[in-house]
Amino acid sequence: MIKRLLLSTTVLACFAGLPASSEVNKAELESISIPDKVETSIGTLEFFDGVPIGDTVDKVYDNLDLMRGLAAFLDNQGAASLHAMRMGNAGIGADASNKFTITEQLLQPESLYLTGNTSTLYALGYMDLKKDGPLVIELPPGMLGFVDDAWFRFVENLGAIGPDKGKGGKYLMLPPDYQGAVPAGYFVIRTDTYSNLVFLRGSIAKGLEPAIENIKSNLKVYPLAQADNPPETEFVNFSGKSYNTIAPNDFSFFEGINQVVQEEPIGAIDSEARGLLAAIGIVKGQPFNPDARMKKLLGEAATIGNATARAITYQPRIDGVFIYPDTNSAWTTAYANKNTTFETNGAMGLDARVLFYFNATGVTQAMAATTVGQGSDYALAYLDADKKPLDGSKTYKLRLPPDVPVNNFWAVTLYDTQTRSLLQTGQKFPTMGSQSEGVHKNADGSYDVYFAPEAPVGKEGNWLQTIPGKSWFTILRMYGPLEPWINKTWRPGEIELVK
Structure with missing residues (x-):
């Protein structure tokens, strides 16, 4: 063993352009070498003077493929989520650019949508x-x-926060390879x-009916080539409809990503x-x-990725x-940091990106920027006051102090910790708020x-009803948040836990 190390010292010196007689510090030699046997988290790795032997090559390649599968799972949560939404909506008939899904009776728990709310009218379309x-x-x-693209990245705002300033108007979406006038x-x-x-959102x-009428009468989508005789825009009502738009957490996750890659431009x-x-x-x-072998490893990568995304959600670091x-x-x-690009100082926030895409949909700065008296702002609670999971068999209480600082209204909505969608209970809408029928305000205004x-x-x-044997989490939505909410003087x- 000593002779082997001395020989290695001579060889290293030659490669470095140094005389063979130059001495290499023992610590330096150890830092660039590997022992014949190493105990690691993936088992015992064995070498003959740095050359892998036995089953070491298989072990490290399995680990490498697993790590790359895990990274691909986490890094492509946005693409997988939008793909799942598109496929889910196609499955209920919204399978073309001019077919929009709409919540004519608002979003209800039967539809699996990441942290959707029950307080606004949704209309969604997938442009091909x-x-x-x-x-x-x-x-x-x-x-x-x-508008968000196939990797769920922001493209453009529409309506009140877009170029039309809420007045409506004609938009023209151009394909990535468009060269025409x-x-x-x-x-x-x-x-x-x-x-x-x-x-x-409408x-x-x-009232709900005027909002529906506005969209169904005035929203039109058609190819520019058919502008002189446009096809009718169709609407699919998915209120109360049971279907899924949530990305899977098994091998099929990667099949979905492959479909996206095949459909989209290489750039x-x-x-x-692309290399990952x-x-x-x-x-x-x-x-x-x-x-x-690879299918098994990717299935495991999805399982570990699912667990990792949940750790990032419940115990963010x-x-x-x-x-x-x-x-x-x-x-x-x-x-995180109200940053919808997930980038800070030129670096992508990998955990911040996972945190959002695993739990929510729709990327626009307007969903993170808070303007006094306008729009909405959200607070999420995944754990109780003692940082323990919320237990559906127990009773909890949340107090909102007096003078809730909203220009419009506030709402508290419950979600399923497995699906991150509305919690399915005996209540039609798992939401309670200032506009709820029968809500009681305390004498002090809380x-x-x-x-x-x-x-x-x-x-x-x-x-709000919970389910024994299930956990849950909640989102507090502030519609038209006022200064005390924004500067955190009200919280x-x-x-x-009550009992």
Whole structure:
């Protein structure tokens, strides 16, 4: 062994351009060498003078493929989520650019949608620019919305926060490879992918029916080539409809990512991202057909990735997630540091990106920027006041102090910790808020919200039902938040265990 190390010293000196007689520090030699046997988390690794022997090569390659599969799972949560949404909506008939899903009776628990709310009217469409070419979107007035691409990256705002300033107007979406002339009279949207989500919300301040009528009468989507005789825009009502838009957490996750890669331009993601996917067999223009070994490893990567995303959600270790970091408060935000690009100082926030895409949908700065008296802002609580999981068999209480600082209204909504969708209980809408029928305000102006399997006596109007044997989490939505919310001089209580 000593002779082998001396020989290695001579060889290293030669490679470094040094005389063979030069001495190499023992510590330096150890730092660039490897023992004949190493104990690691993936087992015992064996070498003959640095050359892997026995089953070491198989072990390290299995670990390498598993790590790359895990990284691909976490890094592509956005693409997987939007793909699952698109496939889910296609499954209920919204399978073309001019077919929009809409919540005519608001979102209900039967539909699996990541942290959707029950307080606004949704209309969603998936633009297929590869099939249809340039697409015209005639947007109604009074909309609030945005466009995200196939990797769930922000493209453009629409409506009140977009170029039309809420007055409505004609938008023109151009495919990534479009080289033709751009006609005048449109708000032009250029995107890096063929598939894009158009996400719209309609205000129901004047009632649900007028909001529905506004969208169904005035929203039109059609190919530019058919502008003289556009096909009718169709609407699919999914209120109360049982279907799934949540990305899977098994091997099929990677099959979905492969479909996205095959459909989209090669330049939709950079060479580093393409390289990671290629390392696990996902290459544009080539079949994705992993052998039994690789399929097993990718299935395990998805399982570990699922667990990792949940750890990042429940016990985040990055800055900017906890709303009140000076205390032991459990209230968090979906956007770390209210950053919708997930980048800080030129570096991608890998955990921040997972935190959002695993639990929520729709990327636009308007969902993170807080303007006094306008829009909405959110606080999420995944744990109780003692930082323990919320137990559906127990009774909890949340106190909102007097003078809840909202220009419009506030709402507390319950979600399933498995699906991150509305909790399915006996309540049609698992939401309680200032607009709820029968809600009781305390004498000092505060509100108490109760979470329990059965309503506490006399608290039925302030009760949200939970399910024994299941956990849950909640989102506090502030519609038209005022200055005390923004500067944190007013803050919600913690979710306290009653019994």
